[in-house]
Amino acid sequence: MGITGPTGSDAAAVDHDDDDDGVAAAAAAPERAALRTRADELLADLAGPGARLRDDQWTAIEALVVDRRRALVVQRTGWGKSAVYFIAAKLLREAGRGPTVIVSPLLALMRNQVAAAERASVRAATINSGNITEWDGIHEQVRAGGVDVLLVSPERLNNPDFRENVLPHLAKDAGLVVVDEAHCVSDWGHDFRPDYRRIRTLVADLGRDTPVLATTATANDRVVADVAAQLGVGAAADGAADEDSTLVLRGGLDRASLHLSVIRVADSRDRAAWLAQNLGSLPGSGIVYALTVSAAEDLAAVLAEQGHTVAAYTGRTDPAERETLEADLLENRVKCLVATSALGMGFDKPDLGFVVHVGAPSSPISYYQQVGRAGRATDRAEVVLLPGPEDAQIWRYFASVSFPDEQTVRAVIGALGEAPISTPALESRVDLGRNRLEMVLKVLDVDGAVRRVRGGWVATGQEWVYDTERYAGLARARSEEQQAMLDYERTAECRMRFLRAQLDDPLLAAETDGCGRCDNCTGDARDAAVDQAAARSARDRLDRPGVDIAARRQWPTGLPRLGMELKGRIDDGPAVGRAVGRLTDLGWGTRLRSLLAEPDAPAPPWLIDGFVEVLKSWRWEVRPDSIAALHSETHPQLVESVARSLASIGRLGLLPSVSRPQDLPPVTAANSAFRVAQIGQRFTVPQPPPPGSTILLVTDLVETGWTVTMAARAVRGAGAHAVLPLALATRS
Known part of the structure; x- marks a missing residue:
């Protein structure tokens, strides 16, 4: 598939000569204007009176609804990617097409998406780990046509019952398939998830006229190419464009509201003290990120003892409690949530006033994704990084749980046969911890070497090749990203330009000036000094x-x-x-x-x-x-x-x-x-x-x-x- 048109809002849709009895036939040239009007009405339901689609948003919607094309949208957070797929879903549904399937990675994101869908009168349902008791009823609603949009976690795509009883129906009747946070498809991406690669099977089983939309805000050139290869939504090998080509919308990543700064405080306890004394001066409410669960809980305790209304939000937080905490932040009942990456992609609070990192993520791309939560509907948002010398040790630990060596992986395949074996039973046969074993099984499942069935896992007998070159390349890429994060901390140049360069922003080459907002551009940085009383209080709590x-x-x-x-x-x-x-x-x-x-x-x-x-x-x-x-x-x-x-x-x-x-x-x-x-x-x-x-x-x-x-x-x-x-x- 080729790419039509340049990046950004100049990318053009191709008008197909299609006699299908759905939207494409009904939307000949005179009707496109009426369809645009209806799309603006739906946007007003989503975003409020007077809202109107930008041309590039309409370009994407038109390509999906009218021309039934595949599209890859790489646009900054706040650009309006969710408006594109919800409006497209509603227009397709009004034309008699089947429900839209959205593959979405996080519960927080799903909850926000369901709420947004309701505002546009879209009947949305979600299947995830937090609503197990509702699954059977939702499956029946889908079969009965009572759902316009079904949001599913990637893990559900390989649940045997879902795969055998629900997925074929969706693939046959889906009006649109959306892959949200599509960088998760790529193991070059900062948040690769093996389950996401199962989406290839879903896409491969779609009819030729079923549109597919992949969206992300955080993808460099390598990730874009890999997503294209995984989902069939990218450029052909020869780069040629034809009437079946994919629309690629890739815009600039500058965020005019974000004011980036780095503050160096050597001692971890003093970093907590600095935050305690400065939190009140940060605008509105926000998120404070920590690298580990214990660090998040420690920070929350220090801030609470200093009189701040805060709460910890981590992988240990109960799902029901997470939902309550998200609501507290949305309604400004807390100054901040002190979170790990468990609160990341998709959390939608347009007026989020600040994002602070106590400890740096291991990748500038991951960092950009997290800070992108702030300032979506505000003139100014503060983005502060408080790095520590221990960050690299934590990065090394997380890197140590990456994909294992070939001998270990082949031991997993060799331990399986025709009779299903559960994951706990496999642990007595292969020396891998539960999390790494599950990751290996998922990758092998996607590669066709094993298969998940009722009762556990079986070997398929298909030949499997360990991609040594790819895994070595991944290790090098992760090392380079860590060095780039250290370079970001130390750079004297514009910090926003640095992050945009890491993401291969297509508009950056045409610009010569810095952002004019970060601490390096303005020379105006927050004082790194720590009040001694605040330091003593933080040390007393942490010690x-x-x-x-x-x-x-x-x-x-x-x-x-x-x-x-x-x-x-x-x-x-x-x-x-x-x-x-x-x-x-x-x-x-x-x-x-x-x-x-x-x-x-x-x-x-x-x-x-x-x-x-x-x-x-x-x-x-x-x-x-x-x-x-x-x-x-x-x-x-x-x-x-x-x-x-x-x-x-x-x-x-x-x-x-x-x-x-x-x-x-x-x-x-x-x-x-x-x-x-x-x-x-x-x-x-x-x-x-x-x-x-x-x-x-x-x-x-x-x-x-x-x-x-x-x-x-x-x-x-x-x-x-x-x-x-x-x-x-x-x-x-």
Whole structure:
């Protein structure tokens, strides 16, 4: 397929000579003006009286409704992409066409889209993880023709029941298919989702005259090309244009309301203090982004204690609570939500006054997408980045959970056969954690090597090739994006131009001036100084040690298969434990990460003080009477010195260290079943604890909780009544 016309509003639709009995036949040249009038009426319902479509919006609608073409729209946030597809959906429905299917990635986005559809008298329904009880009724409404627009999550496209009973009906009768946030289709995109690539199957099964619209605000040249290849909505290899060519609308990405700035505050606790003292001066209400769940929760706690009306919004937030929090922000009942990327694409608050990042995302493209939430209907919005030296460590951690090596992937295929195997059962056969295993299965499903069926997964027997070059290229691209984000923080040039260049903005080459709004263009930056009272308050809150270590309650599936006769409920493990802090904490995280990165040595006084505070605040049912160290392969002096010091301070009996046999290999397994099997049950308890005693078991780092679980079983088996894990840190 070729590209017709230049980018932006100059791109022209091609008038087809089509005798179809739907819209195309009814909309000969004289009728196009009437159709445009009707489209403006629908826009007024969406956006208010007097609203009128811009020419480029009408170009897209006309191409979809009249000419039944495929279109790729890459336009900035706030351009009006949702107006295009809702108006097109209504016009097609009025002409007797089937419902529009919108593939949408986030619950927040779906909720906003349903509300917008209702304003245009479009009957919209959504199928997602938050309304499971409504699925059957919605499926029936679709079959009965009672839905104009169906919004589905990409994950639903491969649900066996949906795929077999609903998807064929939609592919046959759909009036329009929309792929929103289409950069998710591309693994070069900043938010690639394997489920999105299943959209290829849906598009391939469509009739020739069913239009397809792909939309995104964040796609550079490489992502645009990949989306085009995935969905068949891009340029042909020879670049030729013909009457069946795709319309590409790609506009400029400058946002006149955004005022970008970077503020450098070295200490993570002082960054929280800076935000607490400056939040009130930021316009309206907004979003504060953090890189991790614990950082978001810490920030929210600091801001709340300083009198700000805020709430945390993360992947741990219950779906019903998320909806309430979104409404609170929309109605300005909170100054801000302190969020992870769980609140990102599609959240629609046109008057959002600011976006602040405490910690930088790993990609300028991802950063542009998040800051694009602000200033859509305001003259000025503040965009502030507070980067930290620990950001790169967090980026490296997330990069470590990328697509695994070929040997591991082939092990997944080899573990499957003709009989369905569930994902939990696969965990006992392949050493991958649940999230990575699910990602691999999804990619293999899209590639045709495996298939999801009722009851789990099966192998298809089709030949599969590991794309070494592509995955190596992805790794390089991610590294380059991280460096570009560091360059953005340090650049002395226009920050908006920098972001637009990262996104290959087609209008940038014709412009020579900076935005005139960012801190570099104006020379006007916010003061980075931190008020000492605010700093003390933030440090007091963030320096309070103590987080829970949840106790493992259930053995992972499949351990007997790995030679361990353990299954069901864990009745002889540890109680809930405590750690001084998380490695991702804003307060303790930096010090704990630095300590664990240093050579082994006895515990510094500040760490012992932190442990003492944890013990003081621990509301245990039975006070511990003894303490033992769990031998650490990397920090034995550190852990044993903690046990000795606490035994002396708390007048506890000091027991010899508990350890695994030295001839066992290090524990490296990723998933729970393999990890438990690798840890094993051969722990040495040199001295039996007093019968019926309660033991503090000191360790350095708790990651999965399985090592302390297995060690606690050994200590209890030697005579202890209860074991309380006590750690320097947890991973998250």
